[in-house]
Structure formats: structure tokens, C-alpha cells
Amino acid sequence: MQLSHHPLFRLLHHHCKSIHHLKSIHARATVQGLASLHPSAILTKLLYTLTLLLLPPFNQSASLPPPSTAAFFAYALALFQRIPCPSTFPHNLLIRVHILLSSPLHALLLFARMRRSAVPPDFHTFPFALKACTHLRFPALGRALHSQALKFGLAADPYVRNTLISAYASCHLIRDAQILFDEHPSSCDVVAYNTLMDGYVKAGDIPFACKLFDEMPQRDVISWGTLLAGYSQIGQFEEAIALFDRMLAVGMRPDDVALVSALSCCAQLGKLDRGQAIHDYIKKNRAKLNVYLSTGLVDMYAKCGCISIAAEIFESTPWKNLCTWNAIIVGLAMHGNSELSLEYFNRMRSAGVWPDGVTFLGVLVACSHAGLVEMAQSLFDEMENIYSVKRELKHYGCLADLLGRAGLIKEAMEMIEGMPMRGDRYVWGGVLAGCRLHGNVAIAEIAAEQLLELSPADSGIYSIMADIYATARRWEDVARIRKLMAEMGVKKNVACSSIEVDDATNKFVLDQAGEDLQSELGSS
Template sequence: MAVILPAPAKPLVVPERSILSNPRKLLLEQCKTLRELRQIHGHLIKSGLLFHLPFLAENLLESSALLLPNNLAYALKVFAQIPTPRTQSYNILIRAFILHHAPENALLLFGRMITSSVSPDKFTFSCALKACSRLKSLAHGREIHSLVLKSGFDSVDFVINSLIHMYATCGEVGTARALFDEMPVKGVVTWNAMFAGYFKAGDWMDVVSLFREMLETSAEFDQVTLISVLTACGRLGELSLGEWINHYIEENGLKSNLNLVTCLVDMYAKCERIDKARSLFDEMPFKDVVAWSAMISGYTQLNQCKEALELFHRMQMTNVDPNEVTMVSVLSACAVLGALETGKWVHSYIRRKQMQLTVNLGTALMDFYAKCGCIENSVEVFEKMPVKNSWSWTVLIKGLASNGRGREALKFFSAMQETNEQPSDVTFVCVLSACSHAGLIKEGQLFFDSMSQEYGIQPRIEHYGCMVDILGRSGLLNEAYDFIRRMPIEPNAVIWRTLLSSCKIHKNVEFAEESLKELVKLDPEHSGDYILLSSIYASVGRWEDAVIVRNQMKEKGIKKTPGCSLIEMDGMIHEFFAEDSAHPLSKEIYEKIEEMVSKIKLAGYVPNVAEARLDAEEDEKEVSVSHHSEKLAIAFGLIKSQPGSVIRVSKNLRVCTDCHLATKLISKVYQRDIVVRDRNRFHHFRDGDCSCNDYW
């Protein structure tokens, strides 16, 4: 069998005259590969030109270091052959190190240049300062600033811009602003360097103020400026300025700039003009991952999580791969809706693409699993995260507490204390919440006291609320009431509402009435407070008083927040309201409810008609409680899911006592694990028991 060998590459003909006349042009136009570069290099060595004409070595160095891809190693060999490198040679290699993401090598070479008594020029200083910015090395930056002053380059705009950027990137925004203010004439690059500094520091108000100053002085700005300012407008809710920029973009035909339009989408979404954001998004002829992420994030931040997931599913049908920002937003939406299957797909995608489990992504994944009642998965993600911060620990502690594992949450808090991570005030809210759900009164008091004594954290209203909850849930209503009256800060509506909730658990009318009196002063339009007192009256048989409270609501025009339960099936979120008939499978669902109630009655279920609608007739009350939203969702789950699979329901209000008892028995009769997330916590029902131990 004949073997056909490739034709030998033709040697590159290098006329000596062309090398001498325009060596840079020759290297740019004729050198397309390392092989061709080697040929010219060899020719220059043989002819002796390389050692007699320094500019030839510099041109060769530029071609290998900057023009031909992935040939930095060869450039280093070329540099090593130059007997006495000039400033230009050092500049080329320093710039190459920065382009190849090796800023530490750039600074080392700069140091070698100084010790070799080679004078840096403005380009050297600019590149060296850029390396300091990449490394966030303020110490090196200050040393270079000193050399700039000694070398007389402190009046060169090119260098000053790099200094401003370096100081701002390293967190010295004040120093950057001082340099900025000293400049007599500022070009758009200088302004943008200052904007970038404020941007990196998150000083959004200063970004907006600087732009207003720019407008007042009629200074020229560009699209880079507008991107910084639009981002700041979104963070601050500065809608009027954002709309002015939108008008400017339209007037000047800049809508073809994808980054600008994406920033407009983000700005409008963060300013709660989500319809305008969506309109701009839909008009975009091409959408990259940043645009998709901005729109999905906008929906998530406004708690329009169903819309966020619908848009994410649309994104999946395109050829655009999601990034970390997309994933964090989608996981947040899944967490709110309890969309376990979609969130699991996201986790699977993260593993398939081998995405790094950063603090932000890992913590979002933990939070998602915890809020879907899969606390074991949340712990597993936590343990796999290579880096954890205080917020990661806090999310885990909160997740364990809300899933009925308060004691385990406190063990993780002890583990956190053994690390260098300092608990925040939010961490202590979660710790106290764990004590509340687990009925740990003494422990709760100790943690409350340790906040200020050991960590110097002054309790906020949320911490006082947790203590009221700890005492109230435990039945210590007198102590809880006295604690409120002794608080050094004025109790708010949440404090009194917490006491009122405890009164419902323990059917205490006296403190319930006192709580509502205070709540009417602080938050007179909150329907839930009236509903709670009405339910307490009903629970002790005071039906007339319960009706009076409901009538007061009607007279004041206060409408009850309807109970709503969500359940995910096959990637779709299904929504149910009490006595709802809007679902396509309503007939089957109500038939299933009749079957459920019949079966659990045989297991000892007695409907608690105190939880029925007050306007229901006596013979309708039992039917009324059987049609609560979570029962509809559970019935749908039994119809649509496989036998033995877990049913997961999310509810916007607190689970009532009747639904709690019924769900315990449903889990036993149908041999199903049922997870219900209500406004306060998770209930894991299994074989007739609940993880809250009836303490919620």
C-alpha cells in the first residue's frame, strides 16, 4: 500500500532588503505561523543582523509574544538572546504577561527592569499599574506611583488614568478621586477610570453624582460610561435618570449595542418596571447569556418566579448556555416556588458542565434544597463547597431550623464558631429561630445574651421577635408579654403578631385581644391579624365574637389574603386556592378529596370546623375545611404522582390545625411522604407523624 506523504512546506524567502526597510511589516504580513517565525529568526541569527540591530530583535519579540497565539514560551527564549534589552523589549514582554493572565510575572519583570537600570517609559508604567490592578496589590502600586513621580510621568494622562484605575481597584477610591480632581483636563478615558473605581467599590450613589457632574460640565461621555451609570441607576432605583439615558440611546441610534440594551433591561427590572424591561428584551434581535440572565434575574427579584422559570425554559430552547448568574437566579426562583424538579435539573447541569461550586452558586443551591424540604441535599452541597463564608453557614443553619432539625442546626453553629467565620446578626436570627422551633427556651436565652456580650452584636427587632416566639410557642405567654413590655426598643407589628400567633396555638383570648389592639395602631390594614383573632374566638366556641371581627374587616374594607398552595408536576407549577374550581382536573381532584376524607376518618380524623369559613352554614363547615388549598394540592399530587413518591406542597399562609391533622393521617393511609412548606417552616409528614412534633 502506497503511503502519500505531505508535500514539504516551502521555505519562506526572506529578502534582506525587506528586513532592513520594514521588519515589522514583514513579520506582521508574512509570519502566520511559528514555523515561519523560526525561519526569519534563524536567518537573522545567521546574517548577524539580530545582534547589531536591536529593533529587529524587538520586532521579532513582538511577533512571538503578542501577534502569534500561544507562543509566549518562544518569546521568552527570544528575550533571553537579547544581550542588552531596551525599554521597548521589556514593554512587549510585560504587556504579553498581562494578556496571558500572568500579572505576577509582569511585576517580576518590571522589578528586573528597574534593577537592570533600564528606564521605564509611560507605557511601562501603565502596564505595570495594570498588573497591580489585576493582583489588587496596593503595596506594589504605591511603589510604582513613587517611581512615576521621580520619573516625571505624573503629568501624563495615560499614566494618571492607570493610577486612578489601580487605586480604585485596590479599594483606595478616595486616593483615586484625589488624583482625578487634580487633573486640569479630563478626557473620557479618565472619567471612565473613575466610574470603574466607584463601580468596583459598589459606590452607586457616587457613580450617579459623577455622571451628573459630567453633564453639568458638558464633558464627553461614551457607551462605556452609560453602562456604568445604568447599572448604578438599577441599584439605586434611579428611574428618571435611567429613562433619560434610554432616551439618549434611542436619539443617538445606540440600540445596536447589545451591552447597552442589556443594561437598560436590567435597570428597568430593578426599578420594578418589569413590563418595559421585557419589551426591550423581546425587541433584541440577538440575546446573549447576559441578556437572558438580566431578564430572569429581574423576574426573580420581583418575586415573579413563575415568569422567571418560564423564561428559563425558553432560554433552554435556544443555543445559549446559562452561566453562574443565570443559575443563581433560577435556583432562587425554584426555592420560592418549591420547584424541585427544575432545580434538580440545574444541579445536574452544574455537574455535567463541571461548573465551579463558588460561594454564590453553592449557597444558592443549598438554599434551594433547604426551601424544597430536601435538607440532606442541602447539607451535602455545603460539605462539597471548597470555600464557605458566613452566609453559607447561615443558610445551612436556617434550613435545618425551618425543616424541624433545630438541634442539628445548633451543632452546625458550634462548628461555625470553631472556624474563623464570624456569625452575623442574621446568623443569630437563624440560631434563635432554631431554638424556637425546637422549644429550647434556656438555650435561646443564652444565645440572645451572647450576641452582645461575646460578639458585640446589638439585638435588632428581629432578635427580640425570636425571643417572643420562643417564649410564646412554649406557652409562656405571660413571660412573652412581659418581655415585650421591657424591650428597650419600641415593639413593631411583627412583635405583636408573633405573640398573637402564639395565642392561637394556646387558645389564649386575653393576650390575643391585647395584641390586636396594638396591631390596629401599627398596621390597621393587615387582614391576617383579624383572621387570627377570629380563629381564636372560634376555637374556644365564641362564634359571635368571631363573626364580629370578620364584620369589622368588611366595614374597614380589609380583604382576607386567600390561601394559595403550589405543587410542581412534570416541571410545571400548579396553583390552587381554597374551594378552587379553575384547575382542568377539578372534578377528579374533588372526587379524590372525598375519597381521602372517607379514608382518614376511618383512621380517626375528626374535622375541625373551627377552621371553616365563618359564613359557611353549619352543614357546610365540614366541606369547607376539606377544600382548603393544601388539601386540593395534595389530592392532585396523589392523582398525578407515582405511588411511593414524595408529594411537595408550598403554601403562602400558615398551615391550619385541621390540615395539619389531616395531612398526618393522609401520609399514613396512603403511605406517602408529604412535605408542606408554609409561611413559617417545613412540615415533613411520614406514617402519621410530623417533623414539627405538633409544635409549630
């Protein structure tokens, strides 16, 4: 019997669904003597099967718990070290395991060891090594791997070339990626186009990404999803939804990227009906939700104010990642459900999920809505001291707003003085709003001065200061502010509201006559 036809090989191929199953088959092979008679073949097959367990759909299965990274890595290394004189294929497998387990440095160290051992790389080795380079964002190393691929005559291989384009684009060397693409444009397949287009999207050059999209001889679902994500990334939500509609019209079945991007755009625009239509499409065309679609739906319903539906989808999701927790925590905080938002945050910590900057922004907003100053300050301290989450300007801005609302203007100023970076308009805006609420003219003047340096044409700053001076009955300063506005040519921000009727968004603008009427009504 050929070894490939052995029952244990069939078990590996058809019935191995977890690392526990794999170890059981390994034990049986050892007991039966196969591991001793054919160590290279058996151990390499076990290592190959282990890599498959790290790939979708196994690592997204709703019926299995998330795999232990440490367990996978330790077992993979043990298998590799027991292979006598491992060839190129086992090296490729272990490099790939390192990539899948987010250990790019170890993947590159293994590549270097492979070269020192005179094991020749093939057209699979370089893409795996280049992906490690992409994760590390190390351009010089990418160029070194490019030269190695040229040396071995593998740079012209489509798989290697496409990964090189991706590596250059991911390292923000989009011109190098374009040059590589232009060397053989006639032989560039849809993957090459998609890779370069994704590079331009990540660089924020959506117009050129659109140009590539239009030039493509053929498009697949990734082409549509990449451009859709690009529109969403730069805030062109209407354009993204229109592209999604085009995608459906040509009969292209959207993947998770396209669906989640479209749901995100609906969330940003508050288009609940459109988001529900996408949800209906998912229910009709998907047997079950995965964690990415569940997260997108939770985010959309929460931001559109349908908290009960968002919570229902959240609770029905078996395995929740950090983004899923963030979606419900932030969504609840945005709509003033502070107590419930903080409850989910505590559940998240109890589940062993480590929070990130988005999580803390959500809970700080929740504390701000509820006026929970002490809790907010405690969570703010825990960010770096316990969770090693770097504080960003948006976190400082949220705390400044909370302290300002609570009348703790002095404490807000002390926080700003201790910041490792200069305050932005959100930080100083929070202080100014607090000064307006509590009548602190002196610090309001400091905050306004900082804000005017950042946004000298923002009429809102002048208006707030005029209001603060008027409340303090400092009429000369009110007149001075209005004169300064006129001299600077600053015009009042035009009031605007919108309402969606029959899938059309109608905007209403308050013109100067309306402002004058509103002023008259306010003074009568």
C-alpha cells in the first residue's frame, strides 16, 4: 500500500478538525510505527495539516473555540525539529505558520537559517517571507528579498511578483510597486491589479485606484470590495453605497469585505433602511453569520439607534473578537446608554478580551454622558498603567470635555499641561465648552486663543466667546469680538439639517434671512 493511501492519511485529509484530532492521529502513527518508518513523510504531512487548521474556515468556525496560539506554535516547532534534514517544503510550512500566528520576525529568521543551510527557496518561499516583511514594514528587507528572488530566477513568477507588489505598496513604496507592475503590464492578472489597487487605497489615492479599477480587463469580488473599502476609508459613504449597488446589479456576489464596508457606510450615514436591506441580503445568501458580518451588523444597528437589535445580534454571536465588543460598547455610549455600555465593558474584561484605544474611547464617552468623573479618571489611568494602551488626543479630548462639563476646569488645564503632545481642537473645545457652561472667562480666553491658532476661520469660537462675555455682562468685549470677526472676514457657520425620504437625502439650510429672523425671535 502506498503511504498516501494509508487510512491515517485519509483521516488527516478528511476528519482532522482541531489540534486535538491532529495529536490523536500523530499518537496512532507513532504506536503503529509509521512515524519511525517514514518520519519525513508523516511529520511533514502533520505539519501541513496543522497549517490548514490556521486557515479559514477552521479558524472562523462557530462550532469550535478559538485556537491557542502557543499550542499551535509549540507543536509546529516540535514537528519540524523531528524531521530529518527538512527540505524546502517543511521550511515553507513553518515559515507560513509563523506568518499565520503573527510572528513575522521568527519567519524571517527561519528564512535566513534556511539560506545558511543551503536549502533552496522556491516560488512559495518568497511570498511567505515577503508577507513577513510586509507585517514588519521594513522596506530595505523587502528590496533584499526582491534581489534574492531575482538571483534564483523567481521574480517573474506571477505569485512572487504579486507578493512583491503588495510588499512595496504596504511599505508605502507605491511608486516601486507601480514600476514592478509596469514591467510586464500585459501579463498582469486580476490579482496584480487588485494588489496594486489595494496599495493605492491604503495610500489614500482613491482616484488612481478608481482608474485602475476602470482599466482592469476583468474584475472579481476582491476588486469591488477593495474599491468599496477605499471609498469608506476616505468618508465617501454615498459613493461606496452606489458602488455596492453597481456590484449587485452586475451579478457580483459581495464578500465579507464588501458587505462589512457597505454596512459601515450605512452606519456612518444613519441609513437604517439600507442597512436592513443588506442584512436581509445576508440572511438570504449566507447560511450563518461569521464574526466579521456579526460585528458589522452590530455596529450598523447600534449607530443607527436600534440598540435592542444590535444587542440581540451580539448575544447570538458565539465567538466575539475585540471589534465585536467595541461595536456594542461604542454604539451604546454614542446613544447615551452609559450604564449598559460600561456593563458590556466589564463583561468584556471578564471574558479575557484585552481592550484597545477604541474601547477606552467608548467607555470614556459613556462616562462623559453619565457624568462619572472618578470612573473616567480611573479608566484613563488604567489605559497605560495596566493595559499598555497609548493615550491619543481623542482620549484627552474626551476627558477634557467631561472635566469641563463637571466644572473641574482647573483639573482639565492641569491634564493638558501634562500631555505629551499639543492639544487639538477637541481638547481645547472641551475646555471652552466647560468654561461657557460654568462662566470661567479667564480660562475661556486661553482656550479660545489656542483654538484660533488651530482654526482661525471657525466662527463658532467667536460666537462662544461673545456668549461668554455677554453672560459676564462684558459688552465692550462682545463688541470687540464682533468687530474682530468682521475684520477677519469670518462668517457664521450656516445651520444645516437633513432628512431621508424615499432613499433620497434632503438637506435644509438656514440662510442669512433665516438667521436674522431667528435672532429677532430670540430677542423678543
